[in-house]
Amino acid sequence: MAVGVACDFGTALSEGGAGAGPALEGALDRAQLGDRAAFAELYEALAGDVERLCARLFGSRPDAEDARNEVFLRAQSSFPRYDRQRPFRRWLLAVAAHHCIDQLRRRRVEGRLFDAASLDEEALADAAPGPLRATLEAEERRRLLAELDALPDAHRVSLALRYFAELSYAEIGEVLGVSPAQVGTLIFRAKARLRGRFAEGGRS
Amino acid sequence: MSCVPESTWSVYVDGELPPQRVREVEGHLVGCERCRRVVLALRAETHLLADVLRERPTTHREPLVDGDARGLLTGMPVALAALGLVTAVVGVILETRLPTGADWLAPQRLFGVNEMLFDLFFAVRDRAPGWVEFGAAVAVTASAAALVTFVAGALLRRVSGPLALGLVAALVWPWASPAQAALRMVDQPEVRVAEGETFEGTLVASADEVRIAGVLDGSAVVFAERLSIDGEVRGNVLAFVREIDLTGRVTGSLLAGTENLRLEGEVGGETIVGVDRMTLTSDGRIGGDLAAFGETVVVEGEVGRDLLGLVQRLELRGGVARDVEVYADDVSVLGSARVGRDLRTHVEDADAVEVSADARVGGTSETLLVEHGHEGWAAHFGRPGFYLFVVVQVVAAFLVGLGLYALFPRMFAQTLPDGRRFFAALGLGFAAVLLVPVALVLVGLTIVGLPAAILGLALFLASLYVAGIRVAALIGTALLPPADAGLRAFGLALLVGLAVLAVGTHLPFVGGVVRVVVVLLGLGLLVRHAQEAWRRRPAAHA
Numbered sequence: 001m002a003v004g005v006a007c008d009f010g011t012a013l014s015e016g017g018a019g020a021g022p023a024l025e026g027a028l029d030r031a032q033l034g035d036r037a038a039f040a041e042l043y044e045a046l047a048g049d050v051e052r053l054c055a056r057l058f059g060s061r062p063d064a065e066d067a068r069n070e071v072f073l074r075a076q077s078s079f080p081r082y083d084r085q086r087p088f089r090r091w092l093l094a095v096a097a098h099h100c101i102d103q104l105r106r107r108r109v110e111g112r113l114f115d116a117a118s119l120d121e122e123a124l125a126d127a128a129p130g131p132l133r134a135t136l137e138a139e140e141r142r143r144l145l146a147e148l149d150a151l152p153d154a155h156r157v158s159l160a161l162r163y164f165a166e167l168s169y170a171e172i173g174e175v176l177g178v179s180p181a182q183v184g185t186l187i188f189r190a191k192a193r194l195r196g197r198f199a200e201g202g203r204s
Numbered sequence: 205m206s207c208v209p210e211s212t213w214s215v216y217v218d219g220e221l222p223p224q225r226v227r228e229v230e231g232h233l234v235g236c237e238r239c240r241r242v243v244l245a246l247r248a249e250t251h252l253l254a255d256v257l258r259e260r261p262t263t264h265r266e267p268l269v270d271g272d273a274r275g276l277l278t279g280m281p282v283a284l285a286a287l288g289l290v291t292a293v294v295g296v297i298l299e300t301r302l303p304t305g306a307d308w309l310a311p312q313r314l315f316g317v318n319e320m321l322f323d324l325f326f327a328v329r330d331r332a333p334g335w336v337e338f339g340a341a342v343a344v345t346a347s348a349a350a351l352v353t354f355v356a357g358a359l360l361r362r363v364s365g366p367l368a369l370g371l372v373a374a375l376v377w378p379w380a381s382p383a384q385a386a387l388r389m390v391d392q393p394e395v396r397v398a399e400g401e402t403f404e405g406t407l408v409a410s411a412d413e414v415r416i417a418g419v420l421d422g423s424a425v426v427f428a429e430r431l432s433i434d435g436e437v438r439g440n441v442l443a444f445v446r447e448i449d450l451t452g453r454v455t456g457s458l459l460a461g462t463e464n465l466r467l468e469g470e471v472g473g474e475t476i477v478g479v480d481r482m483t484l485t486s487d488g489r490i491g492g493d494l495a496a497f498g499e500t501v502v503v504e505g506e507v508g509r510d511l512l513g514l515v516q517r518l519e520l521r522g523g524v525a526r527d528v529e530v531y532a533d534d535v536s537v538l539g540s541a542r543v544g545r546d547l548r549t550h551v552e553d554a555d556a557v558e559v560s561a562d563a564r565v566g567g568t569s570e571t572l573l574v575e576h577g578h579e580g581w582a583a584h585f586g587r588p589g590f591y592l593f594v595v596v597q598v599v600a601a602f603l604v605g606l607g608l609y610a611l612f613p614r615m616f617a618q619t620l621p622d623g624r625r626f627f628a629a630l631g632l633g634f635a636a637v638l639l640v641p642v643a644l645v646l647v648g649l650t651i652v653g654l655p656a657a658i659l660g661l662a663l664f665l666a667s668l669y670v671a672g673i674r675v676a677a678l679i680g681t682a683l684l685p686p687a688d689a690g691l692r693a694f695g696l697a698l699l700v701g702l703a704v705l706a707v708g709t710h711l712p713f714v715g716g717v718v719r720v721v722v723v724l725l726g727l728g729l730l731v732r733h734a735q736e737a738w739r740r741r742p743a744a745h746a
Contacts, residue, residue: 056257131242131249136256145256162218163250164257169220180220188214191249 028088031079039079043072046089049164050096056160057100059149067103071096093165097157097175104153132195147197155190162187207239208232210246217246275619276679279626283721284714291717395428397435406439414445416452423456427649433469440473444649450488457492467505484522494524520563527567531574532556537563550574594710598702605673605698610691614737616677618729630721633671633728640664671726672719676701678729 024045030038043050047068054067075095082091136144148156154176161172162183169180169187176183208216208229215221216229233239395409401418410427416435423439432449433441440456448465450458457473463480467488474492481500484490488505495512502519503511511520513530520528520535523542531550537543539562546567549557557571609616620626644664648657677694680701686693709719 052258131245132252133248136252141256141259144252145259148253148256159253160257163253166254169215169218184215184218184220185211187218188211191214191253 024088028084032082032084036076039076040072042088043075043092046092047072049089050092053093053096053160053165054100056148056164057097057104057157059151059153059156067096067100071099074099090165090167090171093161094167094171094175097161097165097167097172101157101175104157130195131191132198143201144194144198147194147201150197151190151194154186155193158183158186159190159194207236210242213239213242213246217243217250274682275622275624275626276682278623279620279630280721282623283627283630283725284717287717287720288714399435486522535559539563543567543569546570548572594706598699598706601669601673601676601702602695602699604670605677605702606691606695608670608673609677609694609698615730615733616674616681616694618678618733620678620729626725629728629732630725631728632731633724633726636727636731637724667727667730668723671723671730672705673698673702674726674729675722676705679704 024042027038027041027045031042050071051068054071058067071092075092078095082088132144148159151159157176158172161167161175162169167175169183172183173180176186178186212221212225212229216226221229233243393412395407395411395414397403397407397416397418397420399417402421403418404421406422406425407420408425412428413430414424414426414428414432416424416431416433416437418435420435420437420439424437424441424443426441426443426445428443428445430447430449431443431445433452433454435452437452437454437456439454441454441458441460443458443460443462445460446463448460448462449468450466450471451468453470453472455472458471458475458477460476461478465477465479465482466485467475467483467490468485469487470489470491472491474495475490476493476495477498479496479498479501481502482496482498483502484494484505484507486504489508490506491508493509493512494503494507497514499515500517500519501513501515502521503524504522506522507524510526511524511528511530513528513532515530515532517534518530518532518536519538520541520543521538522540523544525544527545528543528547529550530548533551533556535549535551535557537547537557537559539560541560541563543563543565544567547559547565547569549571550573551557551571552574554571554573559565559569618629620629640660641664644657644660647653647660677698678701680697680699681694683704684697684700686697705722709715709722711718
């Protein structure tokens with residue numbers, strides 16, 4: 001049965017605490033006892049992901065490097081509220097997402113882009129082509145990434161948060177300030193838009 | 205049952221459908237070949253997206269530098285023409301012997317500058333007691349804080365947190381060391397260390413008159429109209445004082461900006477002064493070097509080591525144990541003068557040097573003429589060494605530029621799309637060139653600010669150098685827009701820009717003007733970058 005094709009990408013890192021081996025589990029224990037060095041160690045292990053997420057959220061602008069430092073400080077100060085039940089990577093990336101969205105909002109007038117109202121206005125893109133093929137040539141992948149970066153903020157952000165940060169709809173909704181159901185719509189619409197643009201670019 | 209819409213399958217694949225809905229749609233899935241295909245395709249797409257999103261962002265970065273430098277085209281000719289005109293006018297003024305009344309117009313005359321500075325300083329001090337000192341203290345604190353913040357920011361970006369914090373702590377520690385505790389600040393109309401009295405520690409005095417008749421067991425930092433030292437200072441003296449009268453003894457060095465310095469006593473160490481008129485009387489003695497910048501310097505006493513002068517007039521009657529090197533309009537070495545080693549004078553006119561036949565010079569005595577382009581404007585183009593020098597310069601600038609790009613790529617992100625922004629940057633650069641040295645001097649005047657001022661000066665000089673590289677990068681990226689943000693593409697553009705600049709700044713006649721415009725422009729761009737970086741500094745944390 002089709003349902004059996006498990007969708008398990010990234011679970012190695014996202015499930016069960018820090019989920020990246022006993023070394024980081026230990027660091028997580030120490031960090032929760034207030035060991036700042038341990039927290040820094042934890043952060044270093046995932047800083048690459050943080051930077052990449054920020055780059056994606058910013059649409060690959062070079063601000064991502066600054067974000068790495070700023071997210072560290074933010075994460076450090078909100079770490080006492082971290083719930084061990086939640087995978088550390090997801091928690092950290094959610095913090096990073098909060099930070100980046102704040103930055104995007106501050107920099108643009110498009111803050112309303114994430115408003116619930118504007119999400120419902122747009123009609124569903126029915127005529128969009130079907131899902132993208134799983135295998136792409138290197139050149140096509142590059143183009144797809146460029147299209148991803150060029151998507152409107154709300155679309156780009158929702159895709160990055162779902163498929164790179166692997167946040168749940170609820171978590172994404174919390175970051176963007178919309179309901180989980182709206183996140184589902186947003187993601188579906190983002191994918192449709194991406195397909196459309198990718199197909200268009202391929203023809204020209 | 206009609207088919208489930210794709211939007212629902214999208215949520216289903218993301219594992220976000222409520223459990224009862226999952227049972228419903230999975231029931232449909234068993235019987236619907238079409239929907240199974242949709243689900244499989246959505247899963248595959250999900251994998252693809254996750255995969256592509258995980259790729260390193262660097263390889264796909266858009267070029268940082270979009271090379272929009274049209275402002276150069278509109279602004280550069282105007283700036284060059286204007287500055288060329290100014291240079292020509294100033295040149296003419298420099299060359300002409302002005303009537304005495306208009307002498308102050310000649311920019312190379314220091315005449316009156318010291319006096320004006322003092323007047324300004326004391327006027328401010330009189331009107332607002334304490335504010336000068338307060339301002340200096342704020343400037344020092346602010347510059348130290350800015351410096352530490354900058355260093356910390358630059359490090360935190362590259363280095364792991366704890367290490368950076370350690371480094372910052374190591375940087376800050378010496379500043380906060382308890383050594384400063386001995387510092388005493390005195391601010392009153394008259395400060396006096398009476399005869400027979402001993403003052404221990406550093407004396408920081410801001411007063412109308414400071415008189416040290418007793419013993420100061422430490423250094424003195426003095427801002428005053430008048431400073432007289434009849435007693436003894438067992439340390440250094442740093443003074444910004446209109447009149448200095450030294451009949452006593454300073455065991456350390458004397459560093460002073462002053463209008464009138466009369467040295468009848470003894471300075472154990474170096475004496476470095478910016479002065480309108482200085483007299484080292486026949487009883488006066490300086491243990492170390494004497495370096496004097498100013499107008500008239502008369503040496504009747506003894507200088508223990510070298511004498512270096514950048515003055516209008518030097519009169520040497522006394523003894524200098526080692527070399528005398530002086531750049532002056534007018535030099536007299538009288539019969540009573542003794543120079544231990546060489547006497548070298550640099551003047552424009554050989555007649556301006558008068559060395560008495562009775563003066564004793566241990567080494568050689570020579571007069572060098574300061575040349576003003578007598579060689580001809582194109583002579584250096586004939587020397588191979590010149591080209592080698594230019595190549596070395598370009599290579600050095602290229603390496604520095606690459607390093608900067610690797611460390612601070614955004615430094616090169618500014619563009620100049622129109623003439624307005626060109627002139628804005630030029631004006632900013634001009635303001636920086638004028639204001640930064642003034643600010644540094646103000647900071648350096650307080651002794652605690654001295655390290656910050658020196659560091660600031662180093663940074664300032666470095667930024668003057670980087671300014672040229674910055675403009676080269678702008679020109680290069682305009683001519684040869686880099687394909688991506690990689691080091692290779694940028695390097696190529698930088699090299700092109702540097703080559704263009706190397707030619708431009710060595711053009712006969714206009715080369716010098718081009719250089720000035722380039723440095724001002726580059727400095728302006730750097731300042732703008734700094735402004736933006738400051739605006740984007742990390743916000744308060746949640």
